[in-house]
Amino acid sequence: MALIVLWDIDHTLIDNAGVSKEIYATAYETVTGRAPERAAVTEGRTDRLIMQEMFRRNGVTMPPWRGIEAALMDAGAQRRGALRERGRVLPGVHDVLKATAAEPSWVSSVLTGNIAANARVKLGAFGLDSLVDLAVGAYGADADDRPHLVDVARRRIEAQHRVPAGTPIVLVGDTPRDVEAALASSARIIAVATGVDTSAALTAAGATVVLPDLAETDHVLRLLEDFQRI
Template sequence: MNPHRVILWDIDGTLLHSGGAGERAIIRTARTLYGKDLALHELDYRGQTDSRIVRQIFTRFGIPWSEENVVRFRDTYLEHLQEEIAACSGQVFPGVEPMLSTIEQTPGWTQGLLTGNFERGAEIKLDRFGLRRFFAFGSFGDRRECRNEVARAAFAFLRERWGDTLCARQIFLIGDTPYDVLCAQAIGAYSIAVATGGYSLSELAAYRPTLLLPDLAQFKPVLALVGGCS
């Protein structure tokens, strides 16, 4: 039986702020594996998948793109992320936990993840802030560099799980970057943009999300959109 609504969440900048743990883990990984100092401002990493970020690093340092090299980078990064996240000063954004709880308790609504994180990286971040329990499934950036492809994979998974009658207009994506809005549009889903991750309201508005909010402290407009769309 199809759920009436599926809400898919981005993680970084949307659910939580990890206090720079991910960025520090990337820098440490480049230094550990290649003895290189990496300046993050030289990368386009906001809203990108972890696989796309690795691609940029390999290109910059002349590292051959191979399964072995990617796995080595990923595993080293995850080790550093585990250490960095344990000591981070991050936080869950206001309104997030009450909203997650409300969705969880609403009949016919279900929620999952749509994130560029490596799957294990997502688990590490969510475990640190006690949020993993809200999500039974997700689509991740392990093997897909393009965020739109992560969204298409999520849509395919949902239709496999609940049947071909599940349509894109039953799906709502919540994120903090233009890439989140664009990947929602790529599959015909509703997009909810929040200005909690570094992009301003005006920057996000240029991409014409379905709903635009400064944050989720007052999340009733989101619930009204989800409950009111048909």
């Protein structure tokens, strides 16, 4: 039986060491001509909502998305080196991505609030981009709200990989918004307490499986196999 596994990126696969907020600030300055007085608030939001909130918090009318996305792409490309120098891959991530990619009936991709270009930058900085199928992922420009990204990824995967309709989907993420996206879309969730949210907060959001990290590859694979059989 097939299985779809969708990984969040920031604080699930990598620690971006503050580079993400620098990207948002630079994109804002590119578009407006001045640095933001109030920083971006992320908390598992999509890039669309992060930038929308950033403009609102700074009292500026949000311009068309096309220009904002281009500015985000440029800012992300500029900070690839900084990300590699200051960021890190979180425990167990390389091994679990490699093991998941090796399962012949599984499709492993991403569901992230980042725009596609910056998702590639972040994973590519640490050599993780070849371990997931980024062509069928769901990204921060695809929808405002995270739950809608699940359907985006599902459609892309069903079209390109011809997996059967109704194939189980598992999200792996570190915020209550990841949990919300799973619950709202009938996906399964593996929550990891590798971000700012505690295990208790993730459980309170509705996650029934909460791990301290992804360090125990065999355990993560067993959980995925269990979800596959449900």
